[in-house]
Amino acid sequence: MSAYNFREVEQKWQSFWESSQQFQASIDPSKPKFYSLDMFPYPSGAGLHVGHPLGYIASDIVTRYKRLKGFNVLHPMGYDSFGLPAEQYAIQTGQHPAITTEENIKRYTEQLKRIGFAFDWSKEVRTSNPEYYRWTQWIFMQLFDSYYDSDEDKAKSIQSLVEKFEKSGNAEVNAVCDEETLAFSASEWKAFSEKSQQEILLKYRLTFLAETTVNWCSALGTVLSNDEVKDGYSERGGHPVERKKMKQWSMRITAYAERLLNDLEKVYWPEPVKEMQRNWIGRSLGAEMVFKVKGHDLQIKVFTTRIDTIYGVTYLALAPEHEWVDQLITPDQREIVSEYVSTAKNRSERDRMSDVKTISGAFTGSYAINPFNGEKIQIWVADYVLAGYGTGAVMAVPGHDERDYNFAKHFGLEIRQVIEGDLENGSFPGKGGTIMNSAMLNGLEMQDAMNRAITFLEENNIGRGKIQYRMRDAIFTRQRYWGEPLPVYFKDELPYLMDEKDLPLVLPEVDKFLPTEDGDPPLGRAQDWTYKAVDGEFPIEKSTMPGWAGSSWYFFRYMDPTNESQFVGEEAEKYWGAVDLYIGGAEHATGHLLYSRFWTKFLYDRGFVSIEEPFKKMINQGMIQGRSNFVFRQKGTNTFVSAGLKDNHDTIPMHVDVNIVYNDQLNLEAFKNWRPDLADAAFILEDGKYHCGAEVEKMSKSKYNVVSPDDVIERYGADTLRLYEMFLGPLEQFKPWNTNGIDGVFKFLKKMWRLFHDAQDNFKVTDTAPSKEELKALHKAIKKVEEDIDKYSFNTSVSTFMICVNELAALKCNKRAILEPFLIILSPYAPHIAEELWAQLGHETSIIHSTYPIAEEKYLAEESHEYPVSINGKMRAKVSLSLDLSKEAIEEQALANETVQKWLEGKSPKKVIVIPGKIVNIVM
């Protein structure tokens, strides 16, 4: 009887939206803008599963709603199409990653279009398109051409640095640079060879080539950045990762550490994501100082956050990788220390991390002098000291640092108390205490003692207060094929930028996507991979950019995707500005989200964009987990026992495809057809039904719990899918996908359709004036849905629609004055059916061009309220009373109530609390 034909309706409106370019955004200064962004998808070969569109549906609802509210909306979609999976596939099959990527994108796009998203497809970008990545290369060139001026606290052109060098050398330059940069005068600068000058500039450039310790993943044949490594394994593929010294391009993101930290205050992001970034940046305030080595010219630099405990230092500890370890080893210690150092160095990062309990170290035989008291202290090598943090050396205070304490205890080193209190098993007060046994610092509290000690350091020129960050510079190169080539060539072993007019530097063809025999990256296989500069022909860089390069600025390109002369035009950039709503997963907290902020700040500093933070507001969508179903096979047979009876039999559970299970009931025929070996399966049923077991797991092919949006759309339509994904619960929450409730939203749409049609499915809407009840039902919904969208509480909106339709159905309402506004408020959630009924109502323009109705308070006003009357806090009776009654009158009416009288048992209450419009509470 129901003629809601979602297939026809959805197909019709999707082609209408596409052919009439309804969602194409253009600059319109007369309207407020709203830029809504979804996280850049990587088009994987598996296609979309129902978890992927969750965030897209939410943002689609917001953008469609914002349009109805008069905003000019930019809601683009595109693909982060460089990436490892396509390349791994290419290595296995020889198929060019560009082909795989193209196919995957096609599939993704089709899937997305079937869900009815209001994306502006004319703005689509793909990071692997040369027209796109020429600008990624261009930004890289700007970074190469910039340095960070610490005085002005911004990036400036390298040319301005050269000018300073020419004027006064680097003595007065306060810039972020490599640690070991030496001082030189203007005349020295001018006298340097070009090569020396370039070498020096490289120490200042915001992207630079340097020997660094990297995360090397031999299975993937490439280096990985810190955020791509999880627990010593690669995030993609789960291959082991080791530490290795290699020459690599890096990004001087550490120059921006302070701003990246402080500006978190300016964005409306989920607190956990901000917190993750804060931890990742890891700012700590402390002091840096040097210890002289007895009998050497060397000075060992350490970083400490507790300089107040300087008199408690009883030894120094160096990382095994520390550059002076070898020189410090005395002959009698040589054998034992060398052995320790080589074992410690060769220990993989994983071993080191999984085994933090074992204490190991070796005494070098050398001694350092504590400049505060002239004491001679041993210098040890210990692998609890990390080479990559601070200076790779620590001053050990076993009395007040747990790691130093354990180490000293293990090796029998002195443990000295310098903070008052109990030192039973070491004392590690986080918030300080009074200093003791510390000469000039005695009696001071932590902060005063630190200040005093730092003053001493500065007066004696042996150290200073320092801010240390945990965050490292970001490695920027990957030894892979499927990424952006770096527009850099080498002359005399030194990197030079190609000319801008030669962009894009297009990825060359190679015979295989593997490293060369000499261990060069795949680009080493390319023919003529050289650059013809004015002064000769030079080899081009063979590594490519990491996955995060293209995604660190794509939000700018969407504003102006076809601009051939700039990465984004000023007008577009100024108009669209920062992203107003960014919906995506929290897993990008320390990668993409940090890099994007970094590049945006850089582009801002250099005057290329007008915003300093790319994403004003962000919300995280929770992951949709899989919900697996199980059947229970009787051991050694082809008989399957229903879940409720399985304990009566000897069974083993087996994953069954969730797509042949409905509401946990197995479709027996489909099961027999699922696999040939199940064709003769027998069943032991409960009430004629086979109930499956269920469990929440990750959505994955091997668990047969992957649900594709295509299947859901096939069965129920896109509008039902959209509503259901929202109805499932709060957006941010992690939840398993299960279709147990999907019939409910589908029924809701059919029920709504019937409001517009008679029993024979003839369209039947009247122009009769609406009743008070009908208006109230409608305006309640208008108000609630609006509040919900503002709070991103989409699940409660769906309930609101249901309540409204239930009420209207009960009132048998088929009045245009009610149904029209209702369709408008529903349209962001279920756009296809809304468009269809809107058209049936006789409208010739799309519902997207209508205006969100205003919730009128006058229809919402209640005259009376059913007061719950509590006695001692327990609800006992209800009294319906007019809302304009006085407190006294309410009390009187409530007390007069029969049930209340019964509870009072003739006594008079101690106290009566009346909250008009809410509740009455009687205290006995």
Added chain:
RNA sequence: GCCGGGAUGGUGGAAUAGGUAGACACGCAAGACUUAAAAUCUUGUGGCCGUAAGGCCGUGCGGGUUCGAUUCCCGCUCCUGGUACCA
């Protein structure tokens, strides 16, 4: 270990400037329509006691504040995300 997030019926979830716990939906049960099924509609549905009226218990656990606590405070348990020799 440290820093986040969370725990409400058989299920997904709703309700927090403190004010009727369980909206809405699924599932289940009974009924109507139908030769039958599907679809649709009606009614019931937190637990326990009771034919009923009604009562008692109930928002992870234990306390506290309050006329009143899912909501606020203190102390725990469990699940979950991040991070970890960061000096």
